[in-house]
Amino acid sequence: MNKTRKIGLVVVAAFTVCVVAVFAKFHKSETKQKNSIKIGVSIYESNDTFVDLMVDSMEEKAKKYELETGIKVNLDVSSAKESQRTQNEQIKRYISLNYDVICVNLVDRTNASTIIDAAMDKNIPIVFFNREPVAEDIFRWENIYYVGTDAKATAVLQGQILIDAYNKNPEMLDKNGDGKLQYVMLEGEMGHQDSIIRTEWSVQTLIDYGMPMEKIESAVANWQRNQGAALMEQWINTYGKEIEVVLCNNDDMALGVCDSLAKANIEDIAVVGIDATQAGVKAVEEGKLLGTVDCNAAKQGETIFDIAAGIWADGSVPNNVKLENERYFRAPLIKVTK
Ligand code: BGC
Ligand code: CA
Secondary structure, three states: OOHHHHHHHHHHHHHHHHHHHHHHHHHHHHHHHOOEEEEEEEEOOOOOHHHHHHHHHHHHHHHHHHHHHOOEEEEEEEEOOOOHHHHHHHHHHHHHOOOOEEEEOOOOOOOOHHHHHHHHHOOOOEEEEOOOOOHHHHOOOOOEEEEEOOHHHHHHHHHHHHHHHHHHOHHHHOOOOOOOEEEEEEEOOOOOHHHHHHHHHHHHHHHHHOOOEEEEEEEEOOOOHHHHHHHHHHHHHHHHHHOOEEEEOOHHHHHHHHHHHHHOOOOOOEEEOOEOOHHHHHHHHOOOOOEEEEOOHHHHHHHHHHHHHHHHHHOOOOOOOOOEOOOEEEOOOEEEEO
16 A cells, blocks of 8 residues: 555545544434423513413423423523513524523514524524414514414403393393493503404494494503403493493403403493403303303413424424414313303
8 A cells, every 4th residue: 555545544534533523412402402401481471360370380390391391391481571672682592502492472562583593593483472473573584483363352252241142131231122232441551463353343243243433441451350350340330230241351351351341330341351261161160251262271281382392303393283374272161051
């Protein structure tokens, strides 16, 4: 063998050793990484019954997943305390700590771009939930998903609960017999898609059916039971039994209304909610609420986890998760009445 050939062989051999070593190292860190998943969750505030239900369900699903796969799940939940700036910081922290997926319940749904920019930059998928970013944000990148409800469908079902009740017993709703429903409306939150669309479509569903509606008052109670109770107390004092129906964008506010009605000893005003929280369903069973719409918080929470774990494991959403427009999961809905 001549000298150059010999050197050539040594170089090839050394190169091969290097390639194998690098590959082995890469492979090792790859499998090591795949033994545990880090999911960072940020919610808009920590005092929201429905969002808490979704988070509880994510946590349960994470435990199940650990048991089934042996993969360790770190699910970190932080509350943004209603500050978009705080939420942006929380997400940046997750990103700097190499979280695998981030799940975001936006404070301000029109303000997703800082989070999207930061996540895209480090190639970390995002699952938004419950507070829906605009479509332009969702479609900025293929690793952005949304889990929530179809806001209009929830409202149409809420309207139908009242239509069904009217058809069964018109006097129960139209107590003054003027052929119209005098109503008050409790809205969730300015700017929230569920609030805007539910407020419009619950009433519109009744109007489209041919039921004339007369609005007495409407106000924002921030999804909260105590705020709903306070507003209802004022309205009872001002309008008393002129009010025939109370439409609420969610169950917590509807429960607040029930609290004030009970305090005033009023039993014959029809109240409807949306969510089907545990307390909401109980109030329906007890006849305090005429009805609610089951938005399946548990299914939504599970699905957030399934999407996160799926894209982390092999870059794709599991087949059992049926997406709309490849990016949206909307929970199936059911009317809940006695
Ligand atoms: C739910 C409310 C909840 C809100 C929070 C809505 O979809 O119906 O109960 O407070 O989301 O963003
Ligand atoms: Ca009437």
